[in-house]
Amino acid sequence: MIGVEARRVAAIAWKDATAERRTKANFNAVVFLAALILLLFGFALGPEVEALQQAAGGVIWLTVLFAGVLSFNRSYEQELENGALDMLLLYPGDRRSIFVGKLLANLAFVLLVEMILLPTAAFLYDLPIARFVLPLGAVIALGTIGFVTLGTFYAAMASRLRAREVLLPLLLFPMLIPLLVAAVEATSAVLAGDAMGDAGAWMRLLVAFDVVFLVASFLAFEYVIEG
Amino acid sequence: MPFKGLTSVSEGRHQALAADPAALELDGIVRRFGRRWVLRGISLRLEPGAVLALTGRNGSGKTTLLRLVTTAIRPTRGTGRVFGQDLVRDAAGVRDAVGILAHHAGLYEDLTAAENLSFALRMYGRRAEHHVIRAGLEEVGLGGEHDERVRGFSAGMRRRLALARILLRPPRLLLLDEPYASFDVDGIQLVNRFAARIASEGGAVVIATHELARGRGLIDRVVRIEDGRLVDRDTQREIAAEQDTAWGRLQAVEGGA
Numbered sequence: 124m125i126g127v128e129a130r131r132v133a134a135i136a137w138k139d140a141t142a143e144r145r146t147k148a149n150f151n152a153v154v155f156l157a158a159l160i161l162l163l164f165g166f167a168l169g170p171e172v173e174a175l176q177q178a179a180g181g182v183i184w185l186t187v188l189f190a191g192v193l194s195f196n197r198s199y200e201q202e203l204e205n206g207a208l209d210m211l212l213l214y215p216g217d218r219r220s221i222f223v224g225k226l227l228a229n230l231a232f233v234l235l236v237e238m239i240l241l242p243t244a245a246f247l248y249d250l251p252i253a254r255f256v257l258p259l260g261a262v263i264a265l266g267t268i269g270f271v272t273l274g275t276f277y278a279a280m281a282s283r284l285r286a287r288e289v290l291l292p293l294l295l296f297p298m299l300i301p302l303l304v305a306a307v308e309a310t311s312a313v314l315a316g317d318a319m320g321d322a323g324a325w326m327r328l329l330v331a332f333d334v335v336f337l338v339a340s341f342l343a344f345e346y347v348i349e350g
Numbered sequence: 351m352p353f354k355g356l357t358s359v360s361e362g363r364h365q366a367l368a369a370d371p372a373a374l375e376l377d378g379i380v381r382r383f384g385r386r387w388v389l390r391g392i393s394l395r396l397e398p399g400a401v402l403a404l405t406g407r408n409g410s411g412k413t414t415l416l417r418l419v420t421t422a423i424r425p426t427r428g429t430g431r432v433f434g435q436d437l438v439r440d441a442a443g444v445r446d447a448v449g450i451l452a453h454h455a456g457l458y459e460d461l462t463a464a465e466n467l468s469f470a471l472r473m474y475g476r477r478a479e480h481h482v483i484r485a486g487l488e489e490v491g492l493g494g495e496h497d498e499r500v501r502g503f504s505a506g507m508r509r510r511l512a513l514a515r516i517l518l519r520p521p522r523l524l525l526l527d528e529p530y531a532s533f534d535v536d537g538i539q540l541v542n543r544f545a546a547r548i549a550s551e552g553g554a555v556v557i558a559t560h561e562l563a564r565g566r567g568l569i570d571r572v573v574r575i576e577d578g579r580l581v582d583r584d585t586q587r588e589i590a591a592e593q594d595t596a597w598g599r600l601q602a603v604e605g606g607a
Contacts, residue, residue: 127475130472130475130477131472131473131475133472134469134472134473135473137469138458138461138465138469141460141461141465142458142460142461145460145461145499146460201458201459201460204459205454205455205456205457205459205508206452206453206454206455206456207454207456207457207458208456209417209420209422209452209454209456210452210456211456211473212421212422213420213421213422213445213448213449213450214445214470214473214474215442215445215446215474215475216442216473216475217442349422349423349424
């Protein structure tokens with residue numbers, strides 16, 4: 124039975140990834156937006172390298188949030204074309220497979236965007252990311268898991284609504300505040316060399332958020348995806 | 351004369367406790383969207399082997415009723431069962447038994463025809479075997495479009511592909527929403543052959559259509575939704591009346607009657 128559900132999860136993730144790979148419309152738009160946000164924050168913060176480095180943790184995560192929301196909307200948009208969502212819900216088996224499949228596809232997408240975003244941020248903000256690849260990678264991964272989990276869940280909830288593009292950030296961003304604070308603090312601590320040893324505590328908090336968001340979204344998905 | 355496999359609305363309520371489960375059994379189904387009451391108390395019993403035509407003016411609730419039976423939406427009130435499985439409590443079991451050729455094909459535009467079927471097979475919990483996909487496409491006349499993206503398909507080709515997706519796993523209860531729209535003569539006969547096969551193998555078919563003559567020889571019974579309620583119609587007279595026009599005669603020829 125688990126094998127069958129795993130096959131469904133893989134099918135959903137494969138389908139989303141293939142459609143995205145074919146069009147690249149969403150990926151190009153998201154990467155361009157992310158680069159633009161980094162650049163605009165750079166101008167807003169001024170030319171002081173120290174000020175840029177201090178703000179970098181916050182700027183990186185806000186960029187991920189704004190860029191990510193675009194990809195979550197797109198994830199369900201293709202289901203709404205030609206009534207595909209109704210057909211998707213008609214397949215036998217556990218509907219939570221749809222959530223897990225979309226979560227994996229969105230996770231891969233956002234991580235890919237971050238792989239372009241981080242070196243760009245390092246270049247623009249003079250960040251020493253090469254020295255902290257492992258701890259920084261762990262913080263980014265933990266923050267991204269929680270963010271994408273909630274994003275995938277709320278995008279499903281908003282998918283049936285008429286003004287979903289506007290409603291998704293309105294629903295999602297307030298719920299992300301605790302995760303955002305933890306992710307920004309952990310990122311800033313790592314980039315500053317973690318002299319006070321704060322990063323570990325923030326990362327443990329991120330793990331707790333991830334677990335809570337994953338379990339709650341998984342259990343509630345079936346109720347929010349129905350029309 | 352009793353109609354094959356179908357009891358009337360009033361009889362259906364009394365026979366609900368019969369030992370063998372009906373293919374479809376609806377009791378007092380009510381559905382509203384906001385302030386609009388679309389269905390106001392639909393009761394029906396459909397036996398295995400039956401082919402029911404559901405008619406009614408545009409917006410009368412035909413598609414809503416079919417969506418309820420697929421479990422895509424829940425009834426506001428009332429109960430329903432598909433081969434004994436409750437529409438709300440056993441929704442997963444109902445989805446296992448039901449297949450629908452919907453108004454919208456529900457295909458993925460940026461995937462090829464073969465990839466759409468591959469996806470469907472895996473969602474059915476099966477392996478995406480190449481020969482099964484090729485056979486499915488051949489059966490609906492899309493063998494040459496194996497690697498073509500759906501974005502370039504005509505409406506008729508999309509419906510053929512949607513039919514191929516159902517053929518991968520023939521349902522026990524087949525729901526057809528305006529099945530004759532967008533199809534050419536071959537496509538209409540393909541749908542009718544498939545529906546007849548489902549009924550002959552112990553399944554049942556519900557066809558929501560305005561083109562009764564195209565289902566002549568297949569349809570056992572006609573019911574009409576009026577003001578959110580089902581009204582039984584005289585099947586033969588209903589089909590004959592439609593067929594008594596030049597348009598109806600053309601439909602009957604295309605339907606293979």
